[in-house]
Amino acid sequence: MDVHVQGTVPPNPFLGARDLFEVEHDLDLPVHVKVRDDPDERTWAGHHDDHHVLNISRQTATSAMARELALHEYAHMRRHEQSHPSHTMGMEEVLYLALTGRRVERRVLTHCYQLANHAKDIYADDITLSVAPSEKLVAFLESELARAVADQPQAPAGPEGLRMTAGADPSMTAVNAAFALALLERHDAVDADHRIYDLAHAAAEDAPNVDFDFFKRSFKSLARDPDESDYRRALVDLVRGYVDSHDTTTGPAAD
Template identity: 70%
Template sequence: MEVHVHGPGPAAPFLRARDIFETEHDLDSPVHVHVRENPDERTWTAHPDDHVLNISRQAATSAMAPELALHEFAHMARHEQAHPSHTQSTEEVLFLALSGKSVERRRVAHCYQIANHMKDIYADDITLRVGPTDKLVSFLESELAAAVADRPGRSRDGQTGGRDGLRITSTADPEITAVNAAFALALVERHDLVDSDHRLYDLAHAAANDAPEVSLSAFKHRFKSLGPDPDESEYRRSLVEATREYAVGGGEKAAD
């Protein structure tokens, strides 16, 4: 597995992540990591020919850098596998789920976060089999705590994060914060990472109390119960149903 690091940042976290990743997986195409000086640069991947990982220097030098790289390598593996979670067009799903409906712009923006969570579930099915888990659990806890603490007065601009791929942003609306909490619980339960008395549960219930119109348990079940090897139709149906449930309250059979 080839990993090339470019820019003003350390190569060690990415090479360490490569060594861990290679214990069970490999990538056919080389990975080019581009470390950017801009501290606001979001971590994101592209696949023009080889795999490309763009990351800020701040993130590349953080304690989470190896885990972040592992997570992105897992996304790259899912892309090479042509896994439905990584080939399904979110725009197509929005059309199927919301056609003919009147939906607030911020809720449409949040539907992209839901799609990202479903991608992350499948990426982390790889990540959490090969990498450490303690820092991820602490990260989810701290981000959710920040989001819950940011009560009324929080941003209403519809912007969401994504771990720089997975990050739960503290400026999310209460509704998407509740969905983010459901994702966090689904992830840790799917991989048996915490006990039932972990602080994540208290934080998640606090988030749910702030957004009574969002069912924490329903979204947790949606994320947690995603099958390991769905076909394209099955995955599309799951994403359409989750999108419709969040944006318009569900209640209709998903399109195929």
């Protein structure tokens, strides 16, 4: 597995993540790590015919989470190379099946894409947590959820949906909390008395319209090796569940 770090940052986190990843997995294509100067840039993986790109901000690349985030993105790359449905299926068909005849607020429609992102993360972290300890991930999810619960909404969702950060939308924060618990419970990564349960309970209370248990159960029970039909059905159920938690009327769906 070839990893090439571009930029003036220590390569150790990315090479360390590679070493962990290679214990059980591999990538056919090389990885180019591209360090960006924007401190608010999200970490994400890009895919090309002859290589993958791990995009990461300089601030994140030098943080304590750099190795874990790199490992997470390698897992996304592996799922992409496997042509896993979670990483190849587009949302257009899912939205059509879930929302035909529904009028949906654009903000809610944007959040539906975050549901798909969470499902992708579940499958990526099935790999991540098979090769690495869970402690840092637990601490990261707890910290992000605590910040989201503490703050009131400050701004509408951006084009990529909301993260579990300050000013998060209460409904999406509740779904994010359900995702976090589902992921951790799926891998037996937290005890029943962990503080993240209190935070998730607070998030759920802030969004009584959201069926928290439904989303936790749905994320947690995603089939380990789904075919396209299984995965499409799971996403349709998630989208309908979220849209049903908001005021909607019959009529043409949002574009």
